[in-house]
Amino acid sequence: MSTLKRYKKLENTLVQRLVAAMTRAASASRDFFRRFMKAGRQKLTIMLVPHTEKRILNLQLSFFGLAGILLAIGVILSVSVYATSRFGSTARLLSGKVSDLRSTQADLDAVRDETTTLIKAARNFEAALSSTLSRIGIQPSSSSTGDRDGDLAAFFDVEEAGRGSLREVGEIRKVTRYLEKTVSAVKELGGVVSSQSEVLSEIPNLWPVKGGIGHISMYYGQNENPFYGSWYLHKGLDISTFRMGDPVVATADGKVANIGYDPSYGNNIILEHKHGFFTRYAHLQSVRVQKGQKVQQGQVIGYLGNTGLTTGPHLHYEVHLGTETIDPLRFLNIRSSSALTQ
Incomplete structure (x- = not known):
C-alpha cells in the first residue's frame, strides 16, 4: 500500500507542476500579446515641411x-x-x-x-505538244486553254499536299474534262502507233514488269485510299507480283529525267519520251540507271520494291501526256519484254 501511495503522490505532484507550467505559459502569452498590441498602437508622427514653412502637414500613423x-x-x-x-x-x-x-x-x-x-x-508546253501532234498527223483539240493548268507541279513535286475530298473532286473533274477533250486525239494517236513501228517504240505501250508478269492491284481513277479511307484520284496503275526484286523495264524509248526518293513514292524514276510523254516508276527496291541516261523500250531500269508509302511490294506506274496524267491502259500492250534487247 505504501508503494501505491507514493505513486499517487508522485502523480499528483506531476499534474500540479504541469498545470502550473501551462498557467505560466498562458500568462506569458497574454503579456506578450498585450505588449505587442500596445507597441503596435503607438503613434508615429510624420511631418511634411514645405520650403515655405507656411503649412506643416502632420500625419499620425500607428x-x-x-x-x-x-x-x-x-x-x-x-x-x-x-x-x-x-x-x-x-x-x-x-x-x-x-x-x-x-x-x-x-x-x-x-x-x-x-x-x-x-x-x-x-x-507553252501544251502549244509545243499540239505542234508535235500536228507533225505526226493529229489535229490538236480547238478547245480553250483556260482550264489547262493541269497537274504538272504534282508530277514533279511528289509531296502530296492536302487530302480533302473537295481537292480530289476538283482534280477528278479537271482530269475528266481534259480526257474528254483529248480522247479523239488519243484514239487517232493509237491508230498511228499501230501502223508505225518506229513510233511504237516511242509510245509507252509495254508492260512495265519484265516478262509480262504481275497483275493490276489498283486501277487508274477514283479509288479509296487504303491509309486514310477517303476517295482520291489514283494517278496510275499499281502492279503487284507478291514479291520484291522483279525487273522493271522502260515502257518506251526515252531519257532518264529524274531519279529520287519521296516519302510517298519511295525510290522512283521519271522517264521523258517523245511526243510529250513522261512515265513514272515508283516504290522501287533499287535503281539501275542514272539521270540523263538514254534508255530503250524494254531496258531494265530498276527492281520492284516496297519503298515509300505502300501496303506491300508493288510497282506504281504513271503515264503523263503533256501536263496531265492519263490512264496507262490506253497505251499498254500487255506483252512480255523478254524478246526485246536488254
Whole structure:
C-alpha cells in the first residue's frame, strides 16, 4: 500500500507542476500579446515641411497602420512586376506571331508567283505538244486553254499536299474534262502507233514488269485510299507480283529525267519520251540507271520494291501526256519484254 501511495503522490505532484507550467505559459502569452498590441498602437508622427514653412502637414500613423501600408505597397509592386513580366512575354509572343504571319504571307506571294509562272510554262508546253501532234498527223483539240493548268507541279513535286475530298473532286473533274477533250486525239494517236513501228517504240505501250508478269492491284481513277479511307484520284496503275526484286523495264524509248526518293513514292524514276510523254516508276527496291541516261523500250531500269508509302511490294506506274496524267491502259500492250534487247 505504501508503494501505491507514493505513486499517487508522485502523480499528483506531476499534474500540479504541469498545470502550473501551462498557467505560466498562458500568462506569458497574454503579456506578450498585450505588449505587442500596445507597441503596435503607438503613434508615429510624420511631418511634411514645405520650403515655405507656411503649412506643416502632420500625419499620425500607428505601427500597425504603417505595416499595413507597407504590405499594401509590397503587394502592389509585386502585382505590377508580375503584370509587366506577363505583358512583356505576351508582347514578344505577338511579335513572333506577326513575324510568322509576314513570313507566311511572303511564302504565299512566292507560291502565287511560281504558280503563275508554272501555268504559263504549262500553256507553252501544251502549244509545243499540239505542234508535235500536228507533225505526226493529229489535229490538236480547238478547245480553250483556260482550264489547262493541269497537274504538272504534282508530277514533279511528289509531296502530296492536302487530302480533302473537295481537292480530289476538283482534280477528278479537271482530269475528266481534259480526257474528254483529248480522247479523239488519243484514239487517232493509237491508230498511228499501230501502223508505225518506229513510233511504237516511242509510245509507252509495254508492260512495265519484265516478262509480262504481275497483275493490276489498283486501277487508274477514283479509288479509296487504303491509309486514310477517303476517295482520291489514283494517278496510275499499281502492279503487284507478291514479291520484291522483279525487273522493271522502260515502257518506251526515252531519257532518264529524274531519279529520287519521296516519302510517298519511295525510290522512283521519271522517264521523258517523245511526243510529250513522261512515265513514272515508283516504290522501287533499287535503281539501275542514272539521270540523263538514254534508255530503250524494254531496258531494265530498276527492281520492284516496297519503298515509300505502300501496303506491300508493288510497282506504281504513271503515264503523263503533256501536263496531265492519263490512264496507262490506253497505251499498254500487255506483252512480255523478254524478246526485246536488254
